Amino acid sequence: MFMRTKAMLKIGGVGLLTALVLAGCGSKSSDSGTKKQTANWMVAANINTMDASKMTDLISSQHINATNEGLLRMAKDNSVVPGVAKNYTVSKDGKTWTFNLRHSKWNDGKPVTAKDFVNSWQRTVNPKTASQYSYIFNNIENAEKINAGKMALSKLGVKAEGNYKLVVHLIKPQSYFKYMVSQSYYFPEETSIVKKYGSSYGTNAQKNGYNGPFVLKGWNGTNDSWKLVKNPKYWNAKSIKLDQLNIQAIKDPNTALNGYQSGKLDFTTLSGTQVKQYKNDKNYHVYKQASIYYLEMNEKKFPMFKNKNLRKAFSLAIDKKQLANKVLADGSQAPKGFVADDMSQRNGKDFADESYVKGAVDYNLAEAKKYWAKGLKETGKKSVSLTLLSDDTDVAKRTTEFVQSQLTKLPGVKITNQNVPYKTRLARSAAGQFDLVITAWNADYPDPSNFLDILTSKNAYNNGKWSNAQYDALVKKSEGVDAANETARWKDMVQAEKILMNDQGIVPLYQPAISTLMKPKIHGVQFFPTAPQWDWSKISVK
CATH class of the missing domain: 3.40.190.10 (Periplasmic binding protein-like II)
Structure with a gap:
């Protein structure tokens, strides 16, 4: 999430x-x-x-x-157990999932029906709702077109067959769909209550x-x-x-x-x-x-941050190990990249290890100053004054103070910290009302795509507006032509993560x-x- x-x-x-x-x-x-x-x-x-x-x-x-409760519930060891759905089947081509619902009730005694799921999902992809999680439905037939306002809600690929059977049609196979339907954005909403309020x-x-x-x-x-x-x-x-x-x-x-x-x-x-x-x-x-705190640079507000050298300078100027071990000192660790480690494995290998780009998370102030000088020359800048936005918790304040102290070691950099209530930070981040922001992503399900998706060019959570066509293509390939080929899909995602880190699209701070x-x-x-x-x-x- x-x-x-x-x-x-x-x-x-x-x-x-x-x-x-x-x-x-x-x-x-x-x-x-x-x-x-x-x-x-x-x-x-x-x-x-x-x-x-x-x-x-x-x-x-x-x-x-x-x-x-949704169709399924998360359980130990990356497994799922029955929720509202007492069982489910998947077609041979992996694109049709049929959930057989138990006879359960809302707290007011009304039955939970397949239609409550249909209405909830349609509401989320409805562009009028402006859901930031609408993208998570994009593998359901017609969801993307509906969210773009180009197709009627009734065309969404989810159907209620009677009160207790829900049939979902996907565009392509998605092995981790079982995890997705266990998450809150796929939960049913009581239709009568939504209409009432x-x-x-x-x-x-x-x-x-x-x-x-x-x-x-x-x-x-x-x-x-x-x-x-x-x-x-x-x-x-x-x-x-x-x-x-x-x-x-x-x-x-x-x-x-x-x-x-x-x-x-x-x-x-x-x-x-x-x-x-x-x-x-x-x-x-x-x-x-399974979470990463990271620094986003607003490339739309400050086009100078489209310069790779300036982004790399910011990353190299921040000592992530000192932040985790000395400043936070709460069990947090320096990151290996954007995708958290100990979350996704294949053939005994952790994704974070396979996609690790050491230079993207290292600390080297001397190198940072070289990249900074080069970037300033390329952008015609001599100095920059920036506001660093984050939450107003104790941890957030200590983090912003540390990052401020690290970045101001670069010549001509002035950083003003702005710690605000959580809701305010969320709203400003989504609206692009920041220079720099410390934010975080916690994975909803144990698959690298959950991290990688949010930094594609058009994703609603890509608040810094970093964009890389090759990265977008690899993420799309992993979820398209290679969706049913686990080996190829894994390689696509590893390569995408390496591109993100080598390009320093964001600066991972700590896990x-x-x-x-x-x-x-x-x-x-x-x-x-x-x-x-x-x-x-x-x-x-x-």
Whole structure:
């Protein structure tokens, strides 16, 4: 999900803790006298939206995943398990997927039907919706033409055959489609609720329908605390042990740690020196993410950044190892490229290793100054003043300060940092209202294409507007003529990644890890390196 978010999905955080007034574990249920299983969790950002068609960030994706369910669900070891679909079949040519749906319900008791999937997918590709994730549907017949306004919504290659059979027609084989339909952008939307609320659908907890393990309560669209309550209408409600998850958005790591230490939080993330302090604690856990934080240079606003030498100078001027190991010091690592490592393997080889371009992620200030001088001469510039945009979290602030200190070692470079709330950064990035921006992409599914797609020339997430015809052609080839040939497809993607890195289309900064403390009474938390990362549906409190 940029996620990604990541997409990128896009990742970040905002949300000031004003009070840690959270329900304690083991509180009595008023109706049954039995103990309720309740846990208290923190996240680094507010929910941006609960509209799956408009969602772009990881935090929203996590909550949509917790409260809704698609055809399949992500499971351990890059596997999928039945969700709303009890089973599915794929045609011999790999282009027709048929999902047989179980008889499940929305939280208001109405049936979840194949038509809810059709309407949801049509809504996402509808150009009027302006979904940044519409591109993810492009392999479904006619999706691209519909999104371009050149064809009617009814022509989308997804059909409801009765209430409980969904047939999807793809343009070409797509082996990882099973992962895609497990992600929130492919979830159903309750048709009657979407119609009822229109443009305000998904803007608060009430203006939504839920068919997943939990129902969202107490989120008004902007507040910093809310809760997930067990959904009795969920088809597999008997497997859900947790009655309530109280969630608080906390951007200050010290405030979060204080909440954990005082017993008001059962889970918290750690940052900076906190990691060193607690890494030997028995309740310390570190989770490596399939995510990359990177620097985008706005080539549309500053045509000088179309110059490869200037882009390479910026990359070489930033010491990624120092950023990960000394500044962040939270388990994050220096990147090998744009595609995260330990995510995609083929024949025992990791994609990040096969596509590694050492010079694109190295630190060499002397070489950086040479490229900078050459680029300035080629563009007729002598100096440049730039604003570096990022989030206003503790981690983001420390990152921008470090990047600022590194880039200003180049002659004639002045950098002003601008740390803003997460939603603001997302909006400005999408609108191209930045000089430089630190952003991130978190993979939605474990395939390199999830990263590579977003930097093709016309992708909505390519906010810096870097463009390379050869790169575009290779990505297209991997998803077209070579789609059914796994060996050729892999080679296409490796070559595309090398072109991106050799051309320095973006500057990878670090691959994050999540360092955490979790109370030993919390069991069953599932973590996925790709989106949605946290699956709370198997939590129990003992």
